[in-house]
Amino acid sequence: xxxxxxxxxxxxxxxxxxxxxxxxxxxxxxxxxxxxxxxxxxxxxxxxxxxxxxxxxxxxxxxxxxxxxxxxxxxxxxxxxxxxxxxxxxxxxxxxxxxxxxxxxxxxxxxx
Amino acid sequence: xxxxxxxxxxxxxxxxxxxxxxxxxxxxxxxxxxxxxxxxxxxxxxxxxxxxxxxxxxxxxxxxxxxxxxxxxxxxxxxxxxxxxxxxxxxxxxxxxxxxxxxxxxxxxxxx
Numbered sequence: 001x002x003x004x005x006x007x008x009x010x011x012x013x014x015x016x017x018x019x020x021x022x023x024x025x026x027x028x029x030x031x032x033x034x035x036x037x038x039x040x041x042x043x044x045x046x047x048x049x050x051x052x053x054x055x056x057x058x059x060x061x062x063x064x065x066x067x068x069x070x071x072x073x074x075x076x077x078x079x080x081x082x083x084x085x086x087x088x089x090x091x092x093x094x095x096x097x098x099x100x101x102x103x104x105x106x107x108x109x110x111x112x
Numbered sequence: 113x114x115x116x117x118x119x120x121x122x123x124x125x126x127x128x129x130x131x132x133x134x135x136x137x138x139x140x141x142x143x144x145x146x147x148x149x150x151x152x153x154x155x156x157x158x159x160x161x162x163x164x165x166x167x168x169x170x171x172x173x174x175x176x177x178x179x180x181x182x183x184x185x186x187x188x189x190x191x192x193x194x195x196x197x198x199x200x201x202x203x204x205x206x207x208x209x210x211x212x213x214x215x216x217x218x219x220x221x222x223x224x
Contacts (some may be wrong), residue, residue, distance in 0.1 A: 002152075042116075042200055042214030045154070055209050072149060081216060090154050094210050099143060101202075103154035 004104035023091030031094040032074040114139040118215035135201035142206025
């Protein structure tokens with residue numbers, strides 16, 4: 001059983017650019033959440049996708065957007081990158097009943 | 113806004129010592145999860161506690177959920193260098209809300 005996979009593992013961008021991060025959840029998991037983890041902090045919830053729709057959103061600007069595909073994989077898009085967007089971006093694959101969230105290895109984004 | 117406070121923020125101990133990490137909130141959570149995270153990697157789930165007063169053991173790790181489901185603790189007996197890492201607690205409000213609220217984490221270093 002493959003775990004949660006994310007790509008790319010590392011990414012360097014410059015301010016103002018746009019970035020797309022990808023996530024494939026564990027087999028059978030239909031819900032995906034995205035988190036941002038700044039250095040020295042706990043992960044912060046960005047948004048969650050289920051049935052190809054955004055179901056919940058954290059306190060992030062609409063520069064952050066996402067998508068979920070019919071195979072449950074997901075993308076996180078960030079437009080007009082700022083230096084403060086530099087962080088580890090984590091994808092969580094969710095199993096229901098009882099709720100358990102499994103995290104991928106993350107994508108390390110550096111904005112210069 | 114739900115917040116989770118973890119203490120201590122940093123902990124450096126010698127191999128063989130015991131330690132306790134605390135996770136406190138003024139909010140009630142339907143479940144609480146503990147994760148361990150290595151540098152540059154995603155959090156790895158250690159345990160999920162659901163019932164107030166619940167105690168779970170995972171080898172040398174003992175997890176407790178407070179009776180009021182507002183707090184939790186992680187106790188490690190006879191710590192080993194392999195226990196080194198960032199320990200994160202995360203609370204869930206339950207239902208169909210799968211958003212996790214994370215503490216800032218406790219960075220544990222176990223010296224040989």
